[in-house]
């Protein structure tokens with residue numbers, strides 16, 4: 001039995017040995033070395049260096065210094081026992097201005113990382129885009145411009161041309177809905193736009209980039225397991241009244257439907273079809289709707305919404321009832337949302353296997369001596385969510401894997417470093433890493449295939 005774990009043995013495992021357990025990270029959130037190794041500037045460098053955009057003026061300049069400490073981080077993965085590690089390639093580290101020659105130092109970095117993962121028996125799951133568009137491409141219009149579809153496809157083919165002999169699992173995009181909404185309409189993420197036309201165009205081009213890249217990579221090599229990742233959340237209407245129900249339908253279409261529906265049916269949801277129509281061209285639907293080998297679901301919470309005629313879009317988000325637990329992000333803890341969303345996504349996706357590619361929580365971790373963190377709340381959050389994965393599987397949903405967000409505390413976008421999601425505590429002053437209680441809980445789950453009670457792991 002793993003040290004510090006009290007567990008009754010001889011129970012039948014909750015998950016089969018073939019189930020993939022992993023952790024996810026993203027380049028800008030952990031790598032640092034923003035101006036090293038030939039890396040070009042990304043939209044997140046520019047955004048985070050703009051006063052007032054990120055809490056406390058935090059930037060990804062150093063982050064977890066993973067660019068230099070990746071060996072130490074692989075050691076953590078080995079100790080955790082995961083079968084898979086999902087990371088993203090920074091486009092501006094690969095191609096500093098987004099097009100043309102590959103940056104040799106960037107290529108070497110990802111080759112070493114992939115080789116290092118394979119050496120310790122951890123499957124690399126490579127995500128091609130986790131939000132760090134090269135600034136040089138933003139200067140030409142970024143995702144709002146239709147050319148972005150081709151720029152991205154060329155970059156993707158270049159990455160896979162080098163790493164594709166060692167990487168099998170590829171995610172095209174991570175959470176395009178966040179890129180579109182938070183980056184182009186609400187302005188709280190890079191590139192910081194508050195422009196409905198930019199949102200509509202970027203959303204459609206992200207969908208087109210997904211479809212075209214899936215088709216292009218599939219044509220290049222049939223052995224790659226190609227997927228893409230959406231952040232989906234159930235949307236609850238504040239009441240049964242018609243205006244609140246309509247607000248929920250609209251938010252569901254914008255948050256969930258605007259990416260999931262084109263992927264599965266080629267169409268935008270009825271509630272957003274007219275809004276999206278100006279950018280849709282003949283043949284786009286067919287290009288977007290491509291077969292998937294797997295679908296990645298990121299889920300943290302659920303949304304509550306009410307009609308609000310006074311607001312610009314006619315709706316407002318509603319806080320959960322007071323008794324409902326929330327995380328340090330203010331997000332409602334709603335484990336049942338995960339099984340519900342898995343069932344709903346499966347109904348739309350047909351027989352495409354689903355992988356939970358992100359799930360986790362930020363809490364106000366209080367390190368004790370030696371940076372020891374007893375993150376009981378996160379451990380319990382994870383336990384409750386993994387039980388919902390099990391419940392969804394029992395209801396017939398083909399869930400093949402579960403990845404915790406995240407391995408390390410890291411740069412949480414406009415919230416900066418104060419919001420900690422890691423299984424491993426990072427002391428940013430010393431860059432010392434310290435596994436938390438949740439790390440030991442997850443390690444025991446991976447080892448045994450049985451869900452340990454969160455309070456049984458110390």
Ligand code: IFM
Nearest residue numbers: 026029175298358405412
């Ligand atoms: O940190 C992010 C990640 O980059 C994308 N999904 C949600 C996480 C928590 O906000």
